[in-house]
Amino acid sequence: MTTKVYDAENPVVFLRDRTRWHWAEALPWIVAVAIFFLQPITLNLGVQILITIIFALSLDLILGYGGVVTLGHAAYFGAGAYVTGMLSAHLGWNEPISGLLAGATVAGAFGFATGWILLRYHGLALLMLTLALGIMMAELANVTEVWTGGFDGLSGIVIDPIFGIFENDLWRRNYYWYSLIATFFVFLACRRIVNSAFGRSLVGIRENTERMRAIGSPVHLRLVTIYTISAFMAGIAGALFAQVNAYVTLDVLSFARSGTILIVLVLGGTGRLYGAFVGALVYILVEDELAKEYPAYWELGLGFVLVLTALFFRQGLLGALESFVRFCKRLKA
Amino acid sequence: MTGILEVRGLYKSFGALAVTQNVHLTLEAGARHALIGPNGAGKTTLINLMTGVLKPDQGNIFLEQRDVTNMSESGRVKNGLARTFQINQLFRKLTTLENVALSVSERLGKNHVFWSQAWRNSEVLDEAMVLLKRLGLQSDALTVIEELPYGRQRLVEIAITLGLSPKVLLLDEPAAGVPSTETPIILDAVDALGDDIAVLIIEHDMDVVFRFAKSISVLVSGAILTEGTPEEIAENEQVRAVYLGESLDA
Numbered sequence: 001m002t003t004k005v006y007d008a009e010n011p012v013v014f015l016r017d018r019t020r021w022h023w024a025e026a027l028p029w030i031v032a033v034a035i036f037f038l039q040p041i042t043l044n045l046g047v048q049i050l051i052t053i054i055f056a057l058s059l060d061l062i063l064g065y066g067g068v069v070t071l072g073h074a075a076y077f078g079a080g081a082y083v084t085g086m087l088s089a090h091l092g093w094n095e096p097i098s099g100l101l102a103g104a105t106v107a108g109a110f111g112f113a114t115g116w117i118l119l120r121y122h123g124l125a126l127l128m129l130t131l132a133l134g135i136m137m138a139e140l141a142n143v144t145e146v147w148t149g150g151f152d153g154l155s156g157i158v159i160d161p162i163f164g165i166f167e168n169d170l171w172r173r174n175y176y177w178y179s180l181i182a183t184f185f186v187f188l189a190c191r192r193i194v195n196s197a198f199g200r201s202l203v204g205i206r207e208n209t210e211r212m213r214a215i216g217s218p219v220h221l222r223l224v225t226i227y228t229i230s231a232f233m234a235g236i237a238g239a240l241f242a243q244v245n246a247y248v249t250l251d252v253l254s255f256a257r258s259g260t261i262l263i264v265l266v267l268g269g270t271g272r273l274y275g276a277f278v279g280a281l282v283y284i285l286v287e288d289e290l291a292k293e294y295p296a297y298w299e300l301g302l303g304f305v306l307v308l309t310a311l312f313f314r315q316g317l318l319g320a321l322e323s324f325v326r327f328c329k330r331l332k333a
Numbered sequence: 334m335t336g337i338l339e340v341r342g343l344y345k346s347f348g349a350l351a352v353t354q355n356v357h358l359t360l361e362a363g364a365r366h367a368l369i370g371p372n373g374a375g376k377t378t379l380i381n382l383m384t385g386v387l388k389p390d391q392g393n394i395f396l397e398q399r400d401v402t403n404m405s406e407s408g409r410v411k412n413g414l415a416r417t418f419q420i421n422q423l424f425r426k427l428t429t430l431e432n433v434a435l436s437v438s439e440r441l442g443k444n445h446v447f448w449s450q451a452w453r454n455s456e457v458l459d460e461a462m463v464l465l466k467r468l469g470l471q472s473d474a475l476t477v478i479e480e481l482p483y484g485r486q487r488l489v490e491i492a493i494t495l496g497l498s499p500k501v502l503l504l505d506e507p508a509a510g511v512p513s514t515e516t517p518i519i520l521d522a523v524d525a526l527g528d529d530i531a532v533l534i535i536e537h538d539m540d541v542v543f544r545f546a547k548s549i550s551v552l553v554s555g556a557i558l559t560e561g562t563p564e565e566i567a568e569n570e571q572v573r574a575v576y577l578g579e580s581l582d583a
Contacts, residue, residue: 011430011474012458019450197438197457198447204435207424214384214422215436215497216410217444225447 019195028277032180036173041285043172047244049284050179051237054186056265056276058233063262064271065194066226067206068119069127071258072134073234075114078141078253079107080235081242082154086147089156096159096243100182103239104232111231112224119223122209131255138253153249157242168244175244182240186233190273193229202226206271267309269316278318335398336361337531338383338414338501343392345375345382345555352378353389354556360501364531367546369539369566371575375555376535377419380503384416385409396501411440413500417490419509419535423478429489430474433461436496464492468522484515491522502526504534508541520544543567551575 008014035046055077062068084103087093093102118129141148148154161167166174193199204212205219212219242248251257260283268279286305290298313320336359345353352375360366368376381387383394385406393402396412404412424432438444438457452458465471468488473481478489491507507523508516516538523545526532536542542549542563549566551558553575559566566572 006428006475008475011428011471012455012462014475015428015430015434015458016452016455019453192450193447195450196447197443197449197451198445200431200435200451201439201444203427204424207426208422211418211422211424211493212435212439213386213406214410214416214418215439215493216407217439218405218407222444 025274028274029184032183036176036180041288043176045284045288046176047172047179049280050176050183051240051244052261052264052280052284053183053276054240055234055237055261056268056280057186057190057273058230058237059261059265060270060273060276061190061193061226061230061233062223063265064273064275065199065202065206066223067202067209068122068223068227070130071127071255071262072130072132072137073230073261074253074255074257075134075137076107076111076231076234077238077241077257077261078137079110079231080104080238081248081252082141082148082238083107083235084239085154085157085242085248088158089154090147092158094158094160096162096178099159100236100239100243103242104235107235107238108228108232111234112228115224115227115231119220119227130258134253134255134258138250138255141250141253148250149248151250153247155247157246157248159243159246168246172244179240179244182236186236187273189229190233193226194273198222198225203271263306265316267306267316269318269320272318275316275318279316282317335359336364337397338533339395339398340379340383341393341395343379343382343394344390345378345387346390352555353382354554356392356552356555356557358550358557360531360533362500362531363528364533365545365547366531366533367542367549368533368535368552369537369542369549370552370558374552376552377505378555379552380416380505380533380535383503384414410497413498414503415494415497415499415501416503417494417505417507419505421483421486421490423486423489423493425479426477428475428477429470429481429492430458430461430465432478432489433464433492433496434458436493437461437464440497461496464495467495467525468492469518484511484518487511487519488522491519495526499530501531502533504532504536506535506537508536508538516541 006014035041059073062070080103083106084099087099087102093099114133118126121129142150159168162174162178168175201217201222205222209219238252241252264279264283265276267283269275287302290301294301338360340356340358343353343356356379370376378387382389385404393400395401396409396414401409401412424435434452434457437460441457443457462474465474468491470488470492473485478486487507494502504523508519511519520541534545546563549563550560551566551572558575559569559572
């Protein structure tokens with residue numbers, strides 16, 4: 001006897017309608033708006049969380065859906081940050097929205113060029129190559145001091161008020177909304193992409209690349225496409241980061257940033273988009289709390305959280321929640 | 334005489350090991366051809382060469398008179414050449430219906446579309462469901478593959494390939510690993526394939542071969558030993574010595 005994972009009268013209708021909006025999907029946005037009004041955390045921290053969500057979402061597209069593991073995703077975050085920053089610092093391109101899109105576009109183009117080569121490889125070779133790419137980018141930014149400010153960082157970034165009205169105030173009241181709206185658009189795009197036939201074919205590639213080739217799928221092209229989109233979104237996160245802080249350092253390209261975003265996503269759960277929300281929220285809150293309580297060895301506590309996740313919640317926190325809900329439903333039935 | 338799939342003078346070596354040596358093979362439209370041979374004769378390698386997973390060292394492959402030797406794997410599939418795998422290659426975490434829908438969707442060129450929602454107008458799912466019904470899999474439509482018994486999984490393996498509406502179908506041991514009680518389901522599925530499809534089957538089980546095939550090629554050490562009708566092959570002393578052994582006498 002086989003167990004049916006889903007039970008439905010009409011399988012076609014069930015699968016067709018599975019991508020419809022669920023009421024629970026309103027939750028993260030309600031929470032985000034509530035944070036603005038109730039401010040249980042500072043809005044500055046909120047902005048950090050939102051930027052991390054965008055970055056994690058971009059990673060989820062390639063890792064959670066395409067099955068591409070990377071240790072160099074900060075390269076595209078950094079590209080977005082530096083391009084947006086340099087446009088302002090050197091060329092006086094201070095308009096925020098076009099500056100953001102310009103940074104993201106360059107990051108996307110860079111993702112396309114590098115992805116074309118990187119994605120010919122997989123497994124350990126790909127992991128090492130993405131790692132090398134990240135390190136090379138950081139080194140490149142270090143030596144091109146004239147443009148990037150090198151080790152001292154890129155200063156002189158001036159961002160105009162959004163629509164000429166909303167300034168980057170010290171409490172981040174305006175930039176919280178700016179980041180939230182950006183997050184919402186990025187999320188909408190991601191959700192549409194993963195629920196499209198293209199998105200389903202990415203899952204096919206993740207589950208069985210050889211079979212996808214055997215049914216006539218141009219696997220390399222598909223992966224390069226999603227890699228480019230992912231790099232564009234990572235660029236948005238980086239550009240926001242540069243605009244919020246009005247300052248860019250080599251840190252945006254660091255290996256630690258690539259590693260951290262991977263941890264954030266795995267913590268929340270890969271291949272489900274909302275994992276990026278849960279992971280970013282939990283990671284940054286825990287980091288913030290631990291850093292306040294134990295300034296000297298907060299990373300130890302974070303490591304402990306990660307070990308627990310890896311041991312007991314293989315599917316991430318969200319995966320664990322899903323299993324729990326399914327378990328409760330079975331008890332009821 | 335020209336066939337729908339033709340292999341001419343194919344060679345392939347892995348280092349010093351010659352796995353394919355001067356193989357010629359022609360499949361006519363509607364063919365039911367079996368490829369038999371002892372383990373390690375190079376049968377699966379030949380399929381990998383025909384489908385483009387491997388590149389031959391020498392020789393050509395023609396699909397409907399068109400030279401596809403340098404065509405990509407996906408290009409050949411688009412031109413009507415499809416295969417099943419000896420060891421299941423399925424999307425294990427997806428449902429049966431989604432497994433088949435992926436191939437239908439790929440054939441219809443919908444998998445490029447990344448803006449509109451998948452299967453919203455259910456054309457793809459409806460077609461996949463028809464295929465599932467044909468193979469008696471409809472009750473498993475929403476079962477995740479890894480929860481299916483092996484015999485049912487073998488059927489999904491075939492269903493995915495049928496979703497591509499192939500002109501030439503290469504079946505790599507479709508009944509391998511299936512308990513004998515369930516082999517009839519697989520064989521019925523193979524029997525029910527349309528006359529317009531040319532089928533090449535690799536199989537070890539001689540009952541299956543003689544029930545199914547109208548012609549047989551015997552592959553030994555990478556080379557075609559002989560070709561003929563099932564009767565001719567059964568009578569061939571050389572084949573009996575090399576491969577069939579006593580299994581036919583028994």
